[in-house]
Amino acid sequence: MRHPTDFYPTPHSIIASLLHNLNWENINAWEPCAGDGRFANAIQQCYNVNVLSHDINNGYDFFEWEVARRPDIITNPPFKCIRQFIDHAFHIGVRRMALICPERLWACQKGYEQKQRHNPSRFINLTWREDYLNKGGSPDRALAISIWDRPHSVHTSYEVWDRPG
Numbered sequence: 001m002r003h004p005t006d007f008y009p010t011p012h013s014i015i016a017s018l019l020h021n022l023n024w025e026n027i028n029a030w031e032p033c034a035g036d037g038r039f040a041n042a043i044q045q046c047y048n049v050n051v052l053s054h055d056i057n058n059g060y061d062f063f064e065w066e067v068a069r070r071p072d073i074i075t076n077p078p079f080k081c082i083r084q085f086i087d088h089a090f091h092i093g094v095r096r097m098a099l100i101c102p103e104r105l106w107a108c109q110k111g112y113e114q115k116q117r118h119n120p121s122r123f124i125n126l127t128w129r130e131d132y133l134n135k136g137g138s139p140d141r142a143l144a145i146s147i148w149d150r151p152h153s154v155h156t157s158y159e160v161w162d163r164p165g
């Protein structure tokens, strides 16, 4: 059964890879779906910056924010509402965003339409899979990463990252 609030902590290998390759300057980060805090802690350690963290389990529903608390979101949001999450983030003024996402986020009609509104700067497939759903055995789903250097880019650069050594 799926967790009611999609509490599936991000595998450390994927966090490390994202932070290593992000290339943003002057990060002012918000982790609005922080879960156990592992992503926020890693951002803090990697860039030596303070990170603002919230989660619905601490009483902060992302969809209730009317103004972005910080300009840069870095998170793994609940996939069951990831499209609303993307639209809402830019609606409330987020300027840059890096999201863990399903590998087929853009490969469907709704994805196509959302890409017209908020085309990401980068889309990344990963060469490895992690059992982030804790199902046991070989993971059948791959995670990917979408990065917006601004709310809408003219072009999306496609990348494939290998597992960090």
Ligand SMILES: C[S@@+](CC[C@H](N)C(=O)[O-])C[C@H]1O[C@@H](n2cnc3c(N)ncnc32)[C@H](O)[C@@H]1O
Binding pocket: 005, 006, 007, 008, 009, 010, 032, 033, 034, 035, 036, 037, 038, 039, 054, 055, 056, 057, 060, 061, 062, 063, 075, 076, 077, 078, 079
């Ligand atoms: C896939 S988990 C990822 C947790 C963490 N970001 C990480 O990378 O390990 C998604 C998180 O989103 C939180 N969440 C779900 N719906 C939310 C909402 N409407 N507003 C804020 N947080 C929410 C869940 O409680 C859960 O901690």
